[in-house]
Amino acid sequence: MLDSTIGIATMLVVCALFLVLGVAYSWRRRRQSVEDYTVSRNHAPVNVGIATLVASMFGTWVLLSPGESGANFGIISLVGYAIGMAGIPVMYMFVGPRIRQLMPNGHSLSEYVRHRFGLVPFVVILLSIIFIMGIFITAELTAITSAVRELTDSPRWAIAVAVGLVVIAYTAYGGLRTSIYTDRIQFWVLIPLLLLLVVTAAWLLGDTQAWSEARKAGLLSADSSGSYFFAIVLIIGIVASNAFHPGMWQRVYTVQDQRVLNRSLWGAVAIAIPLTFLMGMAGIAAVGNGSVESFGYPEVTAALFALATDLFPMWMHFLMLICALMLAMSTLDTLMNGIASGIAADFAGFGVQGGTLMGMARAITVIVAVPAIIVASQGYSVLYVFLIADLLGAAIAVPVLAGLYSRRIPGWGVLVAGGAGAVVGALYYPKPDLLSPWALTAPEGGQMFWAFASALVISSVISAIIVLIRRASAPDQEFDFAILDSDVSLIDSPSTAGD
Numbered sequence: 001m002l003d004s005t006i007g008i009a010t011m012l013v014v015c016a017l018f019l020v021l022g023v024a025y026s027w028r029r030r031r032q033s034v035e036d037y038t039v040s041r042n043h044a045p046v047n048v049g050i051a052t053l054v055a056s057m058f059g060t061w062v063l064l065s066p067g068e069s070g071a072n073f074g075i076i077s078l079v080g081y082a083i084g085m086a087g088i089p090v091m092y093m094f095v096g097p098r099i100r101q102l103m104p105n106g107h108s109l110s111e112y113v114r115h116r117f118g119l120v121p122f123v124v125i126l127l128s129i130i131f132i133m134g135i136f137i138t139a140e141l142t143a144i145t146s147a148v149r150e151l152t153d154s155p156r157w158a159i160a161v162a163v164g165l166v167v168i169a170y171t172a173y174g175g176l177r178t179s180i181y182t183d184r185i186q187f188w189v190l191i192p193l194l195l196l197l198v199v200t201a202a203w204l205l206g207d208t209q210a211w212s213e214a215r216k217a218g219l220l221s222a223d224s225s226g227s228y229f230f231a232i233v234l235i236i237g238i239v240a241s242n243a244f245h246p247g248m249w250q251r252v253y254t255v256q257d258q259r260v261l262n263r264s265l266w267g268a269v270a271i272a273i274p275l276t277f278l279m280g281m282a283g284i285a286a287v288g289n290g291s292v293e294s295f296g297y298p299e300v301t302a303a304l305f306a307l308a309t310d311l312f313p314m315w316m317h318f319l320m321l322i323c324a325l326m327l328a329m330s331t332l333d334t335l336m337n338g339i340a341s342g343i344a345a346d347f348a349g350f351g352v353q354g355g356t357l358m359g360m361a362r363a364i365t366v367i368v369a370v371p372a373i374i375v376a377s378q379g380y381s382v383l384y385v386f387l388i389a390d391l392l393g394a395a396i397a398v399p400v401l402a403g404l405y406s407r408r409i410p411g412w413g414v415l416v417a418g419g420a421g422a423v424v425g426a427l428y429y430p431k432p433d434l435l436s437p438w439a440l441t442a443p444e445g446g447q448m449f450w451a452f453a454s455a456l457v458i459s460s461v462i463s464a465i466i467v468l469i470r471r472a473s474a475p476d477q478e479f480d481f482a483i484l485d486s487d488v489s490l491i492d493s494p495s496t497a498g499d
Contacts, residue, residue: 057272067286245338398463
């Protein structure tokens with residue numbers, strides 16, 4: 001563990017550095033349009049697209065959640081985790097070009113929902129997006145507080161406040177362009193640092209019995225049914241919940257064109273699979289090394305850091321602290337700006353004007369972040385916090401996205417199908433309060449699997465039935481996709497200034 005004074009000083013320096021970079025960049029672009037603030041349309045080339053996508057997808061949670069999954073459920077669950085993370089950009093390869101084609105002047109998923117399904121579904125889905133993204137922000141702040149506390153023994157509340165306020169400051173002021181600017185810096189620093197940590201960790205573990213002990217514990221085995229169940233849960237939950245990630249929808253419009261979008265997404269896939277898997281292997285190594293025990297809460301929630309305390313030299317602790325802070329800021333700024341920009345674009349559709357929209361977007365950034373900072377200081381399991389959002393995403397993703405392709409699914413159909421999936425999934429969920437990480441201590445029961453599978457399957461089947469019934473009973477009642485093009489317009493004139 002780092003000396004608390006050195007750890008806190010490092011945290012303050014890293015936070016101050018990105019605060020200065022972010023605010024300075026924002027000041028140079030202080031006259032940006034609302035369009036630039038929200039989506040920064042059609043400006044990012046492939047290298048910027050890859051950098052901002054990866055930086056947005058991966059936060060401090062990658063140092064915790066995959067390790068917790070590997071320590072509890074073994075190597076098969078890590079395969080599921082890696083596939084789930086790769087599934088995010090793969091999904092956007094389909095829905096991204098589709099929404100750019102149907103709604104070329106669009107800004108957000110909620111804007112699409114309002115014009116495609118109507119006011120009531122729009123309100124319900126918007127609240128769902130805010131809830132899911134609020135959970136994501138809380139999980140990310142929880143991850144960084146856990147990481148920094150493990151490395152420095154600093155108070156959780158102080159870490160959450162310091163990181164949260166810095167990100168709020170430059171994100172609320174600068175918008176998406178500033179988020180992408182810091183993403184690029186974070187990406188090119190983080191990838192070499194993470195690679196160095198992985199290589200060094202593998203070298204250090206080579207002189208121990210960690211892998212032999214992990215094999216004896218069954219964590220390297222492909223025979224555990226619980227591991228397969230949980231792998232499927234991760235694939236469903238990760239992909240479905242990220243269908244409502246406003247930061248990803250922003251970047252669909254930010255890249256130069258559809259070709260650049262697909263290339264950027266393929267680049268994100270190539271990085272997501274090995275990065276997620278290798279971070280998860282640290283959890284398996286932690287169990288093999290005796291640093292944590294499978295399902296040994298709360299220690300197992302930070303398996304990588306427990307391993308670091310027992311095995312890694314002090315310079316690796318220092319690098320891990322820098323990585324954790326940069327990962328947190330790269331994800332938090334995307335989440336905060338994504339929510340604020342999406343809501344600002346929605347209010348623009350109701351006639352709110354530019355200056356007021358900018359003020360609203362900045363206020364929303366603060367409003368969403370403050371409760372997340374408070375909850376994050378409690379130290380819940382990051383993996384379990386994510387699963388709460390993932391379950392809701394699994395219930396509503398198919399009905400909402402089906403509207404991009406089917407003319408016959410109505411707004412009430414989205415509510416019925418998504419609501420039924422959410423209710424049944426919640427009934428299967430291991431704990432009725434949806435808040436206890438001890439639900440994860442039943443790896444063989446598969447109850448979490450049934451919660452996610454039922455939410456996804458039921459909402460999908462009901463959506464298909466509604467489409468078939470409307471095709472048979474009301475063949476003339478079809479949505480005109482041209483409405484998405486004609487009714488959705490730019491908020492104002494985009495700036496021509498470069499980065």
